[in-house]
Amino acid sequence: MTSRHAASNDLFYSSLNSLLNIPLPSLSWCSTEKAKAAVLTFLPILTWLPSYPVKQYLLSDVVSGLSTGVVQLPQGLAYAMLAAVPPVYGLYSSFYPVLLYTFFGTSRHISIGTFAVVSLMIGGVAVREAPDSMFILPANGSNMSDVVDVAARDAKRVQVAVVLTTLVGIIQFVFGLLRFGFVAIYLTEPLVRGFTTAAAVHVVVSQLKYLLGVKTPRFSGPLSVIFSVSAVVSDITSTNVTTLILGLVCLVFLYVIKDLNERFKKKLPIPIPGEIIVVIVSTGVSYGLLLSEDYSVGVVGKIPTGLLPPSLPDFSLLPSLVTDSFAIAIVGFSMGVSLAKIFALKHGYTVDGNQELIALGLCNFISSFFQTFAITCSMSRSLVQESTGGKTQIAGLLSSLVVLLVVVAIGFVFQPLPQTALAAIIMVNLLGMFKQFRDIPALWRTSKIELAIWLVAFVASVLLGLDYGLLVAVAFAIITVIYRTQSPKSAVLGHVSGTGLYCDVDEYEEAAEYEGIKIFHSNSSIYFANSDLYVNTLKEKVILTAVCVFMEYCTKCCALKSRINGHCRHNVFIPTGTERHVIK
Known part of the structure; x- marks a missing residue:
């Protein structure tokens, strides 16, 4: 019976093959080799861990992992404030995704975890979906007070952040499976730099209230920067002087340490851990002087000990978060893959953009069931991981274990940590982004169009918010592409004697x-939108009586024929393929 079925199957395949005349794959296409290759692609750790050179790499990875973990800890606490969730969720987000990336990532040097821009975007959505006004506590029956139910508000914002992270993970994972890594090319360097500079403005504005110790609501959406600054200025007389002094001291100290690390990076075996010093010292001062009780200095507050059990996100929130998740997914991926490629180029290896999408997607999706918010890689931590000798993601794994130690054992120690110290950490980490303002004069000299992209990305993101600003910036960048193809640069070329070069005869005297x-050159393809301009330029530079052209697509030829015939005394022959023809 079995042989009869096998024979009928073979007959079916051979008949279908002969009818369609298409070579069908063998029934054994899913061979052991292909399955192994698929597994190795999906789990890159299996390609390098078996051959890990322990003697050469382990010590460097241990030093790098501990150094990065020391930086990861305060940044996790600080960036949770940007995400509008309690600080402990920043620690969760600094553990689970980092652990997972070790298995799925292809970069050896980037440090996965919390990142200011992504955290701020999440915080904006969380505040929009769970504003303070939804959690005002009633007083005296029907009367309302301005007291906010912080516990209920934070719980709701955590739900929003978790669902958003789940969606971001799904989008990134699906994009990776569909080989959509190319989408990052639409986020050009001027666009990304203008966008991240605007994000830095948003971040600094959001931290002013913590630096000054004033209690103002957090705004999101269009013009949120203006509303936030206005609220802080209107309440400036309520500044907590103790909070301000402590914050300024932390700012100055961190700036000096950052400058020393940069100046003496070749002499220092590892960077001075300024952030963890600030966290430890400010926590000790706050605890010893009772800053929270006696001086009303805002502190981190309760940090639960241990990890939370896995739980399902609140999927009822999905419909209102889809659009935001796309923006965060693309920004997170573009930041991660661009930095991964920089380190790969520097150290002579390659990264797979599509696998990076899959890795980030899995890190976000799986971690979201453990109450994390969306992550990507951080420039500052990645530089620490690389500069301290990190060779592989074993360093990243060890950095996550440093955070785990704090979560399960000593998290309560950081409960007196002043919020103003975390605000100082955030602000100093953004100095590199503010240096991007130097792009403006450089782009003015090199490319006005690239400058326009930078400015549109910056202004739109500052005024409209990061989500709408990103959409406007991408749309404008696409418009500039259309503009460039509609207005191509054209020239008549001449041969430079003694070389194989052909140059513009108007710009180079040596070109004859x-x-x-007549050799006419245009730096853009011909299509319906630029055919008129193409012909006008051709008419100016070349006498249209007999012109040799190469045509590939009929639509281009038809568009060109109808316009050239109006300027020539002879008809134009339309070619049907990619061949050399003469327009007569």
Whole structure:
């Protein structure tokens, strides 16, 4: 019976093959080799861990992992404030995703975890979906007070952040499976730099209230920067002087340490851990002087000990978060893959953009069931991981274990940590982004269009918010592409004697035309939108009586024929393939 079925199957496949005349794959296409290759692609750790050179790499990875973990800890606490969730969730987000990336990532040097821009975007959505006004506590029956139910508000914001992270993970994972890594090319360097500079403005504005110790609501959406600054200025007389002094001291100290690390990076075996010093010292001062009780200095507050059990996100929130999740997914991926490629180029290896999408997607999706918010890689931590000798993601794994130690054992120690110290950490980490303002004069000299992209990305993101600002910036960048193809640069080329070069005869005196031949060059393809301009330019530079052209697509030829015929005394022959023809 079995042989009869096998024979009928073979007959079916051979008949179908002969009918369609298409070579069908063998029934054994899913061979052991292909399955192994698929597994190795999906789990890159299996390609490098078996051959891990323990003697050469382990010590460097241990030093790098501990150094990065020391930086990861205060940044996790600080960036949770940007995400509008309690600080402990920043620690969760600094553990689970970092652990998972070790298995799925292809970069050896980037440090996965919390990142200011992504955290701020999440915080904006969380505040929009769970504003303070939804959690005002009633007083005296029907009367309302301005007291906010912080516990209920934070719980709701955590739910929003978790669902958002789940969606971000799904989008990134699906994009990776569909090989959509190319989407990052639409986020050009001027666009990304203008966008991140605007994000830095948003971050600094959001931290002013913690630095000054004033209690103002957090705003999101269009013009949120203006509303936030206005609220802080209107309440400036309520500044807590103790909070301000402590914050300024932390700011100055961190700036000096950052400058020393930069100046003496070749002499220092590892960077001075300024952030953890600030966290430890400010926590000790706050605890010893009772800053929270006696001086009303805002502190981190309760940090639960241990990890939370896995739980399902509140999927009822999905419909209102889809659009935001796309923006966060693309920004997170573009930041991660661009930095991964920089380190890969520096150290002579390659990264797979699509696998990076899959890795980030899995890190976000799986971690979201453990109450984390969306992550990507951090420039500052990645530089620490690389500069301290990190060779592989074993360093990242060890940095996550440093955070785990704090979560399960000593998290309560950081409960007196002043919020103003975390605000100082955030602000100093953004100095590199503010240096991007130097791009403006450089782009003015090199490319006005690139400058326009930078400015549109910056202004739109500052005024409209990061989500709408990103959409406007991408749309404008696409418009500039259309503009460039509609207004191509054209020239008549001449041969430079003694070389194989052909240059613009108007720009190079050495370039000479051949007698009786005009070589016309355009730096853009011909299509319906630029055919008129193309012909007008061709008409100016070349006498249209007999022109040799190469045509590939009929639509281009038809568009060109109808316009050239109006300027020539002879008809134009339309070619049907990619061949050399003469327009007569």
